[in-house]
Amino acid sequence: xxxxxxxxxxxxxxxxxxxxxxxxxxxxxxxxxxxxxxxxxxxxxxxxxxxxxxxxxxxxxxxxxxxxxxxxxxxxxxxxxxxxxxxxxxxxxxxxxxxxxxxxxxxxxxxxxxxxxxxxxxxxxxxxxxxxxxxxxxxxxxxxxxxxxxxxxxxxxxxxxxxxxxxxxxxxxxxxxxxxxxxxxxxxxxxxxxxxxxxxxxxxxxx
Numbered sequence: 001x002x003x004x005x006x007x008x009x010x011x012x013x014x015x016x017x018x019x020x021x022x023x024x025x026x027x028x029x030x031x032x033x034x035x036x037x038x039x040x041x042x043x044x045x046x047x048x049x050x051x052x053x054x055x056x057x058x059x060x061x062x063x064x065x066x067x068x069x070x071x072x073x074x075x076x077x078x079x080x081x082x083x084x085x086x087x088x089x090x091x092x093x094x095x096x097x098x099x100x101x102x103x104x105x106x107x108x109x110x111x112x113x114x115x116x117x118x119x120x121x122x123x124x125x126x127x128x129x130x131x132x133x134x135x136x137x138x139x140x141x142x143x144x145x146x147x148x149x150x151x152x153x154x155x156x157x158x159x160x161x162x163x164x165x166x167x168x169x170x171x172x173x174x175x176x177x178x179x180x181x182x183x184x185x186x187x188x189x190x191x192x193x194x195x196x197x198x199x200x201x202x203x204x205x206x207x
Contacts, residue, residue, distance in 0.1 A: 001140040005072040016148035021167045028140035039095035053131040059118040075105040140191040146200035152192035177202030
């Protein structure tokens, strides 16, 4: 049996600590990605996006194990979030105005041919799923600030305010790119106060 790789333990960008902001360099990584808009708590579009990503991710995992003898743990769901009004994140939290890209990180040995085969296999099993809307590609963030939030998603605002308005400017940085979250806890299960989420913000040196 091949050894199973858990990239959460080998890639530093998947480590964060509660109550501490870390400045890290995130490498360019490959992802399954699908886009959408609206409140994740009520939007059917969000639900169907998740339902498209996970079957595809597991199809790729099993193909890797079967054809390459390389096994790995499927990575957690991630989300890029943005809105025309930045206050939609830290002040009003008006989720109806949010745009998002949901993602699941893929090992470097997964290529476009394997992705195309996985899309065909997954679509054949469930033609109604949005699998054909998923794309495969790289995403580079570079310098970022991140922390671990433990608690409900609606309790993130004070943490983000401290990150955006205190830590980042006090370290002679400014924000760039899209707000990024990594969900170590399944939001459909368990108590909200126990959810573990990395909150990440790309930054550059302030001029």
